[in-house]
Amino acid sequence: MSKFEETRWTNREFSRNYRDKANIYLPFRREFIGTAKSLYGYFFDAKSENNVLDLGCGDGLFIEELLKTFSPTSITLIDGSNEMLEAAQKRLGKKENINFIQANFQSLFSGQLLNQTFDFVYSSLAIHHLPSEDKKRLYSYIYELLSPGGCFAHYDVVAPVSTKIENWFLSLWRQWIKEHPDKEMSENLVGIPDQYKKNTDNMPDTLGSQLQALTQIGFKEVDCFLKHGIFSLFGGFK
Numbered sequence: 001m002s003k004f005e006e007t008r009w010t011n012r013e014f015s016r017n018y019r020d021k022a023n024i025y026l027p028f029r030r031e032f033i034g035t036a037k038s039l040y041g042y043f044f045d046a047k048s049e050n051n052v053l054d055l056g057c058g059d060g061l062f063i064e065e066l067l068k069t070f071s072p073t074s075i076t077l078i079d080g081s082n083e084m085l086e087a088a089q090k091r092l093g094k095k096e097n098i099n100f101i102q103a104n105f106q107s108l109f110s111g112q113l114l115n116q117t118f119d120f121v122y123s124s125l126a127i128h129h130l131p132s133e134d135k136k137r138l139y140s141y142i143y144e145l146l147s148p149g150g151c152f153a154h155y156d157v158v159a160p161v162s163t164k165i166e167n168w169f170l171s172l173w174r175q176w177i178k179e180h181p182d183k184e185m186s187e188n189l190v191g192i193p194d195q196y197k198k199n200t201d202n203m204p205d206t207l208g209s210q211l212q213a214l215t216q217i218g219f220k221e222v223d224c225f226l227k228h229g230i231f232s233l234f235g236g237f238k
């Protein structure tokens with residue numbers, strides 16, 4: 001497995017920069033989070049017990065949004081970065097049913113860290129840092145962690161099917177940033193799509209190959225629930 005410690009997420013400045021600016025340069029972030037939240041609400045809210053896991057939680061934005069409307073029984077947030085987990089703790093406060101775990105995905109497989117099953121596993125913009133084989137291994141692990149009927153919702157960047165399409169998707173992304181009303185900010189951030197493309201920490205796989213991997217693992221109703229350029233929300237049920 002690739003090493004989390006060698007990624008830029010262990011850099012305090014880099015993590016802080018992401019937290020401050022992600023809303024500006026991530027296209028339709030609110031809609032992606034809203035759709036994942038709807039997936040949870042529609043299929044799970046009526047159940048008497050719901051345990052939620054957020055893998056690569058960052059500063060806990062998704063869980064904060066979820067808690068505005070729903071009350072899961074328990075929530076577990078995992079991230080490799082101490083800085084990010086601290087920001088999540090600050091955002092969500094101390095609550096008995098919320099657990100914060102500092103761990104990288106690579107260490108999850110030892111089987112010691114998580115000793116419960118989950119109804120809803122969410123992950124955003126984190127798993128694309130793993131090479132293909134590690135992604136598949138993590139997806140299998142998520143499948144094992146899910147209760148019967150449970151759902152995995154994965155919002156992440158995916159690799160376009162060709163360079164031709166990739167060039168369009170990157171230009172679509174630049175356009176989104178350029179349209180931000182704060183012109184100075186958008187000028188500073190318009191290089192992000194090119195930085196994303198150059199950075200070897202980013203190892204996206206195509207949406208098709210990931211849907212196929214999930215299906216092969218045993219997930220049912222595997223589908224893409226929302227897509228804009230390289231940004232996709234996809235997953236399936238156990």
Ligand SMILES: C[S@@+](CC[C@H](N)C(=O)[O-])C[C@H]1O[C@@H](n2cnc3c(N)ncnc32)[C@H](O)[C@@H]1O
Pocket residue numbers: 004007009010018022055056057058059060061078079080081084103104105106123124125126129
């Ligand atoms: C782009 S941020 C996304 C954070 C949050 N999910 C969001 O949507 O805003 C990626 C997060 O994944 C975490 N991460 C990346 N690779 C990881 C790994 N191998 N193990 C654990 N966490 C990882 C980083 O520390 C960072 O907090």
